[in-house]
Amino acid sequence: MVNTLKNFKLHPLVDPKFINTSLATYEQNGVKKSWEIVKAHDSVAILIYHKEKQAFVLVEQFRPAVYLNNDNGLTIELCAGIVDKNLSLEQIAKEEIEEECGYDIALERIEEITSFHTSVGFAGSRQILYYAEVNESMKVSEGGGVDAEMIEVVYLPIKEAKALIFDVSIAKTPGLMFAFMWWFEQQKNG
Numbered sequence: 001m002v003n004t005l006k007n008f009k010l011h012p013l014v015d016p017k018f019i020n021t022s023l024a025t026y027e028q029n030g031v032k033k034s035w036e037i038v039k040a041h042d043s044v045a046i047l048i049y050h051k052e053k054q055a056f057v058l059v060e061q062f063r064p065a066v067y068l069n070n071d072n073g074l075t076i077e078l079c080a081g082i083v084d085k086n087l088s089l090e091q092i093a094k095e096e097i098e099e100e101c102g103y104d105i106a107l108e109r110i111e112e113i114t115s116f117h118t119s120v121g122f123a124g125s126r127q128i129l130y131y132a133e134v135n136e137s138m139k140v141s142e143g144g145g146v147d148a149e150m151i152e153v154v155y156l157p158i159k160e161a162k163a164l165i166f167d168v169s170i171a172k173t174p175g176l177m178f179a180f181m182w183w184f185e186q187q188k189n190g
Contacts, residue, residue: 008067018082019123038119042126044093045080046110047179048101049133055155056183057101057134058176059143062150066171075171076154076164078179080127093130101153102143103134113182118175127175131183 013021020039027033048057059077067073081096083089090110097103097110113129145151156164162184164170165177 005062005067005073008064018084036122038123040119040123040125041082041084042128043080043082043118044089044096044128044130045078045173045175045179046093046097046130046132047078047113047183048097048103049131049183050135050155051133052135053155053157055157056161056180057103058154058156059100059145060152060154061145063171070171072171075173076156076176077173078129078176080175089128090130093128093132097132097134098140098143100143100145100149100151101134102141103138104140105132105134105138109133113179116175116178129175129179129182131179 013019018041022037022039023034024037025032025034049055050057057079059079061075061077062073063075064073066075079096079100081092081100083092085092085095087095090107090112093110094105094107097105109132111131113131115126115128117124118127119125143151143153161180164172165180
């Protein structure tokens with residue numbers, strides 16, 4: 001993915017749409033404490049396996065917060081999206097699969113794996129992890145997201161997934177690494 005970025009600056013957040021910052025004050029075991037918190041939406045993430053290609057369908061995406069730490073901002077991630085619509089979690093997962101990766105999959109073929117909390121030091125949002133299998137007959141578009149998102153679909157062969165987990169030169173999420181480990185455990189026990 002070509003990433004031509006200019007004039008990156010940080011500004012105070014005014015009228016936030018997706019997060020709210022707060023200072024939590026509380027008393028714990030008789031000690032007064034405070035903690036800076038970011039209230040953010042929960043999210044869904046989907047590990048997608050392409051049966052014919054024997055590959056995981058992932059997304060490469062520009063993330064401004066990662067850019068602050070690696071001067072590139074590109075991450076390899078699971079297909080994912082925030083829970084900000086009055087739809088079931090599975091319906092949101094289905095929409096994200098089509099928008100980001102270009103596959104139309106039936107709701108009943110989206111399997112919940114588990115959920116966990118992310119960014120627990122400052123946000124603690126819940127992410128629900130799903131699994132889905134696709135093939136070329138389900139392909140309806142090239143994906144890439146909506147609203148000028150900078151998303152590129154990536155097909156990662158199974159044999160390269162374990163190496164990606166431990167490749168520190170590639171920015172990735174803990175959810176992606178967990179999902180791969182879950183998948184390999186399922187194959188071992190299946």
